Amino acid sequence: MAARENPLAQFIIRPLVPIHIGGVDISFTNSALLMVIAGLVLTVLMLAASRRAALVPGRWQSLPEMLYEFVAKSLIDDNIGPEGQRYFPFVFTLFMFVLLGNLLGLIPYSFTFTSHIIVTFGMAIFIFIAVTLIGIARHGFRFLTLFVPHGVPKPLLILLVPIEVLSYCIRPLTLSIRLFANMLAGHTMLVIFAGFVVPLASFYLVPALFPILIDVLLYFLELLVAVLQAFVFAILTCLYLNDAIHLH
Amino acid sequence: MDLASAKMIGAGLACIALVGAGIGIGNVFSSLISALARNPAAQVTPFAFLGFALAEATGLFGLAIAFLILFVF
Numbered sequence: 001m002a003a004r005e006n007p008l009a010q011f012i013i014r015p016l017v018p019i020h021i022g023g024v025d026i027s028f029t030n031s032a033l034l035m036v037i038a039g040l041v042l043t044v045l046m047l048a049a050s051r052r053a054a055l056v057p058g059r060w061q062s063l064p065e066m067l068y069e070f071v072a073k074s075l076i077d078d079n080i081g082p083e084g085q086r087y088f089p090f091v092f093t094l095f096m097f098v099l100l101g102n103l104l105g106l107i108p109y110s111f112t113f114t115s116h117i118i119v120t121f122g123m124a125i126f127i128f129i130a131v132t133l134i135g136i137a138r139h140g141f142r143f144l145t146l147f148v149p150h151g152v153p154k155p156l157l158i159l160l161v162p163i164e165v166l167s168y169c170i171r172p173l174t175l176s177i178r179l180f181a182n183m184l185a186g187h188t189m190l191v192i193f194a195g196f197v198v199p200l201a202s203f204y205l206v207p208a209l210f211p212i213l214i215d216v217l218l219y220f221l222e223l224l225v226a227v228l229q230a231f232v233f234a235i236l237t238c239l240y241l242n243d244a245i246h247l248h
Numbered sequence: 249m250d251l252a253s254a255k256m257i258g259a260g261l262a263c264i265a266l267v268g269a270g271i272g273i274g275n276v277f278s279s280l281i282s283a284l285a286r287n288p289a290a291q292v293t294p295f296a297f298l299g300f301a302l303a304e305a306t307g308l309f310g311l312a313i314a315f316l317i318l319f320v321f
Contacts, residue, residue, distance in 0.1 A: 185315065228301040232302065
């Protein structure tokens with residue numbers, strides 16, 4: 001039987017260009033490489049679309065236009081309203097970065113940087129701090145009314161306000177763990193089912209085709225999940241921004 | 249009980265979380281179908297997929313824990 005590789009080995013971060021400054025390891029890793037690629041793909045896609053902008057868009061122009069319209073309309077207008085257009089560059093960059101990270105990770109032998117909790121948590125805590133600061137800057141002390149639900153009898157508030165505060169403070173955790181767990185579980189499942197193929201084929205050839213079939217179907221599910229999770233990450237950012245701007 | 253079998257039992261128990269995800273996803277799409285059957289013009293499909301992703305994520309927390317138990321510790 002072939003030696004089984006650990007299904008989590010695909011998430012190991014390997015230094016490509018070792019850099020050590022003052023005992024701190026800031027090596028250029030495969031994770032950083034994929035982030036740079038995602039940034040470059042996004043930049044090239046947007047520049048190619050806007051360099052020779054035509055009234056009737058061609059193939060390379062209509063894709064970024066569709067993405068732009070999707071973020072501007074479905075994410076920002078429908079969830080925040082016209083005031084939200086100030087935050088369009090941030091939401092668009094966030095959405096495209098997560099989307100490209102998820103999709104580039106699905107290429108075999110590449111690396112999914114969104115499958116690391118530190119990456120997603122870094123983004124989520126940034127969103128959390130930014131949303132809180134925007135809320136305080138816009139409303140001052142009235143921002144605290146976010147934690148007081150409307151139309152609730154006074155005695156119940158003793159119970160409800162701590163719950164609201166807790167559910168507000170737990171947002172960066174849920175936002176980051178949702179994306180990280182989806183990517184981790186999906187990619188691990190792909191490798192586990194792929195690991196069944198060779199041991200099974202050494203005994204019976206035909207049943208070994210079933211894990212391959214399952215892997216193909218799982219791959220389509222993963223494509224759906226990659227797009228959906230980027231969408232969910234961006235739409236939840238919009239909902240949090242809406243809370244900070246409109247206070248219910 | 250030795251550690252290896254305890255790990256296996258723990259991973260199996262962690263997968264129970266997927267029951268809730270299954271119920272939730274079924275609920276989301278059954279509601280989507282009945283909503284679209286009553287009013288085919290309803291613009292609810294994006295919300296259904298948002299609900300699908302949120303429901304699926306809670307189950308995957310359990311699955312991720314199961315994988316961590318099996319392959320990391």
